[in-house]
Amino acid sequence: MRVNAYAAPAAGQPLAPTTIERREVGARDVLIDIEYAGICHSDIHTVNGDWGPQPFPLVPGHEIVGRVTEVGSEVTRHQVGDRVGVGCMVNSCGECDRCTSGDEQYCVQGMVGTYGATDRDGTTTQGGYSTHVVVDADYVLSIPESLDAAAATPLLCAGITTYSPLKHWNAGPGKKVAVVGLGGLGHMAVQIAHAMGAEVTVLSQSLKKQEDGLRLGADHYFATSDPDTFEALAESFDLVINTVSARIDVSAYLGLLDVNGALVNVGAPAEPLDVNVFALLSNRRSFSGSMIGGIAETQEMLDFCAEHGIASEVEVISADQVNEAYERVLASDVRYRFVIDASTLD
Numbered sequence: 184m185r186v187n188a189y190a191a192p193a194a195g196q197p198l199a200p201t202t203i204e205r206r207e208v209g210a211r212d213v214l215i216d217i218e219y220a221g222i223c224h225s226d227i228h229t230v231n232g233d234w235g236p237q238p239f240p241l242v243p244g245h246e247i248v249g250r251v252t253e254v255g256s257e258v259t260r261h262q263v264g265d266r267v268g269v270g271c272m273v274n275s276c277g278e279c280d281r282c283t284s285g286d287e288q289y290c291v292q293g294m295v296g297t298y299g300a301t302d303r304d305g306t307t308t309q310g311g312y313s314t315h316v317v318v319d320a321d322y323v324l325s326i327p328e329s330l331d332a333a334a335a336t337p338l339l340c341a342g343i344t345t346y347s348p349l350k351h352w353n354a355g356p357g358k359k360v361a362v363v364g365l366g367g368l369g370h371m372a373v374q375i376a377h378a379m380g381a382e383v384t385v386l387s388q389s390l391k392k393q394e395d396g397l398r399l400g401a402d403h404y405f406a407t408s409d410p411d412t413f414e415a416l417a418e419s420f421d422l423v424i425n426t427v428s429a430r431i432d433v434s435a436y437l438g439l440l441d442v443n444g445a446l447v448n449v450g451a452p453a454e455p456l457d458v459n460v461f462a463l464l465s466n467r468r469s470f471s472g473s474m475i476g477g478i479a480e481t482q483e484m485l486d487f488c489a490e491h492g493i494a495s496e497v498e499v500i501s502a503d504q505v506n507e508a509y510e511r512v513l514a515s516d517v518r519y520r521f522v523i524d525a526s527t528l529d
Contacts, residue, residue, distance in 0.1 A: 434458065
């Protein structure tokens with residue numbers, strides 16, 4: 184089946200309308216009529232070639248929400264009419280220890296990304312900036328009906344990217360959590376950490392989003408451009424989640440950690456980050472990374488967000504505004520996520 188889509192023809196080139204072919208619905212597949220597709224900073228890094236060569240032309244998009252319109256003969260988890268979502272991966276080996284323990288995102292053979300990856304059948308995956316997608320049912324999530332469809336879309340990446348490390352590093356009552364950056368990822372981290380019961384501090388370049396941060400659940404808000412911030416907050420936190428995709432002074436942020444504290448990177452800058460080992464040795468600190476979550480954990484996150492009324496703050500755009508949206512993301516001119524209305528692709 185051929186469907187309408189928006190694709191990047193080459194690295195650094197504007198996205199343009201096109202058509203792509205979706206595979207036939209197999210016995211274990213689900214056909215989804217896409218309603219919304221989120222724009223993630225990862226999409227921009229990928230199509231600009233920041234993360235290496237890509238199989239162009241490429242349709243980005245790994246935050247997808249829509250309705251099931253067809254299911255394969257062996258599918259029992261989803262039915263026609265269900266509201267569902269697809270996140271950053273659409274397949275994995277399903278057999279290694281990581282996959283069987285719920286960490287498919289760290290599959291030994293490599294998880295299959297929603298776009299720009301080689302699927303198990305040898306085809307190149309194409310993402311959610313399109314009208315329809317066919318996905319293995321095991322990688323399709325149920326979206327609670329209580330969540331607004333557009334506002335739920337970024338949960339499939341930004342939501343799970345922040346929920347997973349917050350859960351893994353035991354954010355909760357009695358824990359002090361700092362979130363670096365109040366963007367697409369950061370505004371989700373603040374809401375989730377607050378709902379988990381942690382004391383939440385936002386560390387942002389300036390105070391211009393302070394009102395938003397406090398409204399979203401932060402207890403404190405500091406400007407990192409003020410050198411006094413790092414002195415005032417030294418050894419204050421159990422966990423620091425870094426959501427920005429630019430270089431930071433890692434050692435300065437490590438200095439904010441208490442004994443056994445962890446600085447966890449979820450933002451993915453194109454350039455390497457420097458680490459002063461002595462900043463780690465002091466207070467037995469750790470510097471770690473985290474990448475999305477497994478399917479079961481992603482479903483847990485969606486249910487958690489529905490229970491606590493958590494969603495992304497979004498600006499819905501038409502498909503022909505995608506290139507302008509990319510420019511605005513790079514200029515930090517969005518609060519807090521762009522979501523494409525897929526009906527504008529028809």
